[in-house]
Amino acid sequence: MASSSGSGSLKRPHQLEDETSQKRPRSNNGSPAPSSAPPKVDIQKAIAEARAKAEAVRARLNAQREGIAPKPPAGSQTPQSSSTSPALSRLEQMKARVAAATGKINASVSQVAQQAPSYAPPVNDDSLLKARGGLDVGLHPALLGDIGQDSRATKGKQVMQPKFATTMANFRSESSTPSTQGKTPLDLSGPSIEETRSNPYFDPTFGSKSVSARPRHTRQLIFNQKGKYIQQAAALRRQAQLEDMKKRIAARARQAGIDEDLDVEKSYLVAAPPAIEWWDEGLVNATDYSAIEDPSNLKVDTPDSVITIYIQHPVLLEPPQDKNIPAPKPMYLTPKEQAKIRRQRRMADLKEQQAKIRLGLEPVPAPKVKKSNLMRVLGEDAVKDPTAVEARVNREIAERAxxxxxxxxxxxLTKEQRHEKLASKQELDASKGVCVSVYRIDSLANGRHRFKIGKNAEQNALTGICIMHPKINIVIVEGGARSINAYKKLMLNRIDWTENSGINAVREGNREALTSWLAAEDEKGELKDLSLNTCTLVWEGEEKNRAFRKWVGARVCETDGAAKDQLARAKMENFWALAKSIKPGAAWPCI
Incomplete structure (x- = not known):
């Protein structure tokens, strides 16, 4: 690269200019040359100027309060005529205005006098102006600020200060603003405490925190007493031990077969006889039998007595055992006798038909042509066109079929008629007498077993209930003799109780889904072993009436007391004790 000082250079020669010139000389590298070193600042003189400005501001404020125009103090100088640096004069002027606006002028002036900022001129680093890269071109001055910050962070050198006004320099006090002179400033302090109490529509949750005027109270330190959390932990441990003890006692009672119902003895107590029986209430004018010693209390011969001269004949009831008497069976005939009777009946029907034909009541029936009598019946027609005759015979045979x-x-019968016929037969079967049978099952973990028990009970029109317990399960059904016999074959022969298919079709929300002992799988996820599962007929017999109105379905009972409560509604709680007393596989004698 040619030298810039040569005669062939395109740049103009360097001209020396005064410091007051506005045009800055350019350097040989194409960027503005750095300015000359700034003049030294007199610190004492700057402090004196700041004090004078503060005095002037104080005088102006006093004059505005008293209504007198301020007089500039002697020897004061304006910032424009001052020979100090403009950056320092702006800083002092800003501090003076802020101090005057807040009413702390004296403190601000003393602080300025004591802590005067020491201005240090920026140090020009020639290395920053040197060319970087291959083109030998220096950096623009606008980019020197960022480099100055990096160099200060690394090398500890000072950075050039910006020469524009900051935000705080634009701050103006209310007293110095011309638009606010002579006007009352807006009060933004909010309502007082008296106004908030008297105003029923005041909401302290809105607005600033100063509006609510809540006094701030100092919170006292509250120390926990020694051993407080230790006592709480001990109480929790005792509670956990008590729950654990209850679980162990319940498990041992279940293993030992102890009845969990505490009111078992009450079911065996005989009730005390009443003060007066119901059949004597209409004959005695009292609440007990002690009043019969007085004849006036007896209502035997009185007009309102239930005893009259009229005789009441009771309604005759058929004996219940007559319902079980089987119908008389018809006498069976031998095959020869059956054929003779059939031949005689057919002969009588034929003679009657022939008599109607002679009288003209019925038309003469067409001959029944078959392939075996084709030639004999049709004769010549069969010879003339045997193909047509054969087709005719086949058509007649198809029509007859x-x-x-x-x-x-x-x-x-239709589907509805078949259901009605089956229901009528089941009702007729149940009208002869209600039979009851009770079955004990060790485990109902297989969902198919539970489905078959309920579905077959509904199809056979049986009523009853199925109690599912962790130890044993009992099924009570009642209905006609024929239905009970079919259900008995299902429970004892048809169902394979040792099968575990692993299918549990349980509806959502049913209590069966919440019990682990009804699941087909154990805790490890394997199918339970039902090889020892059995179904035993506990009891069967006859009852006068049905104890259940319908098939109740399966009921999950965790304890013996809950199972007895379910059976107590039908007065069959004795079957629970009976089912627990017998051994699995041993049948109870039936009556």
């Missing part, structure tokens, strides 16, 4: 099928379909 279709007519037979239609007759069979007409006699067949």
């Amino acid at each position: 279709q007519k037979h099928q239609e007759a069979n379909e007409a006699r067949k």
